[in-house]
Amino acid sequence: MKSLKEEDPEVYKAVVDELTRQRDGLEMIPSENFASPAVLEAIGSVLTNKYSEGYSGKRYYGGNQFIDVIERLAVERAKKLFNVPHANVQPYSGSPANLTISFTVCKPGDTVMGQNLTDGGHLTHGWKTSLTGMVFNSVPYHVRPDGYIDIEEARRLAMEHKPKLIWIGSSAYSREFPFEEFSKIADECGAYLAADISHITGLILAGAHKSATPYAHIIMTTTHKTLRGPRGAMIMVTERGLKKDPELAEKIDKMIFPGMQGGPHNNTTAGIAVALLEASTPQYREHGHQVVKNSKALADELMKKGIKLVTNGTDNHMILVDLTPFGKGTGVFVQDALDTAGITVNKNTIPNDPASPFYPSGIRLGTPTLTTRGMKEQEMREIADMIFQIIAAVKQYQLPEGKEERAAYIKKFKEEIQDNAQVKSTRSRVLDLCKKFPLYPDM
Ligand code: DSN
Numbered sequence: 001m002k003s004l005k006e007e008d009p010e011v012y013k014a015v016v017d018e019l020t021r022q023r024d025g026l027e028m029i030p031s032e033n034f035a036s037p038a039v040l041e042a043i044g045s046v047l048t049n050k051y052s053e054g055y056s057g058k059r060y061y062g063g064n065q066f067i068d069v070i071e072r073l074a075v076e077r078a079k080k081l082f083n084v085p086h087a088n089v090q091p092y093s094g095s096p097a098n099l100t101i102s103f104t105v106c107k108p109g110d111t112v113m114g115q116n117l118t119d120g121g122h123l124t125h126g127w128k129t130s131l132t133g134m135v136f137n138s139v140p141y142h143v144r145p146d147g148y149i150d151i152e153e154a155r156r157l158a159m160e161h162k163p164k165l166i167w168i169g170s171s172a173y174s175r176e177f178p179f180e181e182f183s184k185i186a187d188e189c190g191a192y193l194a195a196d197i198s199h200i201t202g203l204i205l206a207g208a209h210k211s212a213t214p215y216a217h218i219i220m221t222t223t224h225k226t227l228r229g230p231r232g233a234m235i236m237v238t239e240r241g242l243k244k245d246p247e248l249a250e251k252i253d254k255m256i257f258p259g260m261q262g263g264p265h266n267n268t269t270a271g272i273a274v275a276l277l278e279a280s281t282p283q284y285r286e287h288g289h290q291v292v293k294n295s296k297a298l299a300d301e302l303m304k305k306g307i308k309l310v311t312n313g314t315d316n317h318m319i320l321v322d323l324t325p326f327g328k329g330t331g332v333f334v335q336d337a338l339d340t341a342g343i344t345v346n347k348n349t350i351p352n353d354p355a356s357p358f359y360p361s362g363i364r365l366g367t368p369t370l371t372t373r374g375m376k377e378q379e380m381r382e383i384a385d386m387i388f389q390i391i392a393a394v395k396q397y398q399l400p401e402g403k404e405e406r407a408a409y410i411k412k413f414k415e416e417i418q419d420n421a422q423v424k425s426t427r428s429r430v431l432d433l434c435k436k437f438p439l440y441p442d443m
Helices: 009-024 037-043 065-082 094-105 131-135 151-161 179-189 201-206 239-244 248-260 266-278 282-304 331-340 368-372 377-394 403-418 421-436
Strands: 086-088 111-113 165-168 192-196 218-222 233-237 318-322 346-348 362-366
Touching: 009 421, 037 266, 065 086, 065 201, 065 233, 065 266, 086 248, 094 131, 094 165, 094 192, 094 218, 094 233, 094 248, 111 151, 151 179, 165 179, 179 192, 201 282, 233 248, 239 248, 282 318, 282 368, 282 377, 331 346, 331 362, 331 377, 331 403, 331 421, 368 377, 377 421
Parallel strands: 111 165, 165 192, 192 218
Antiparallel strands: 086 233, 218 233, 318 362, 346 362
């Protein structure tokens, strides 16, 4: 039995390089986070060796006595923390979990409603290229011109199209989700309300965002975002869900296995259990509030410098920057220049984006990983300045209309940006800041 370094030096090197990249850069993709060493240990454990189709105490394979202990711990911790009567911790990730929910409460051809993808929604809430948009009749709702969810439009569409399932919760929305209003809409049209709280789970557990539990019938969360666990997901059924259908929990379980998946990823289940334990501490509560304070500080500083934000601010861990004042489709230039400077963000559509999802006019920023490293408001102000300097350094680049011309232009841009003095000086500022907030110092 050899170590990774001895067995496969190429993979080992890439892993070490990735650790260095994470250490020496500012990871600002709002859906990412740094799992604790305890979570990493659990997911790198021998639990990955075991098959355990079924659920605790009801498995199709022998030898599951310890896997049962782990899955029960994860389930009980989830039920307690989210105050729900049922939790399934086996979904491989958010997309299969959302497919599971859709196929549990809808039949092919039924109508589903979710926030439109280019208005900040998620693919699996009914977008045309996702199975949820191919199999079901998708009626999306949108955000208003001010960037907030258009609750009135959602109500009108729901009454007109009578969806079986309504989604609330999305991937690029920087304001508190109107769970209560959507709960009323779902009740009025007879739909199930599924809250996809993946992005804000950690904030909910910290008390920094309203909980979905009193309002939704079903809750889905991934476990690797603000929760800070391994890559995975959970589906929970609330008291309201059981009131609507007393068999809903069993139906979800059956749709996960055998409907959607085979053997659960037991190493992930253990990591989820650990992350949930960590999330029940006072330190985690403080951390969740700091994530939001940092996000607000970053947003305020960017706006002070004249940068436009969708909804003019944030209530959560995320900021959506509107780059249209610098030209349409400019997200790609800002993303790549920031990346070169060691600040990782993702280009993102903004509501009513004048360009396309591949060349959008915004970038999405987040504070979870920065907060996990221990950074506070002062560092956010410094980072806002770095982002501002980079935007200023690339604002002369404009996306050409023609496809071929575009490819050549971006290639040239990428070369030029390597030698850009502003990008280089920002890179050293990033390195200095990262050194002050070391990541995984014992690894
Ligand atoms: N890809 C995730 C995100 O970045 O928000 C959502 O699934």
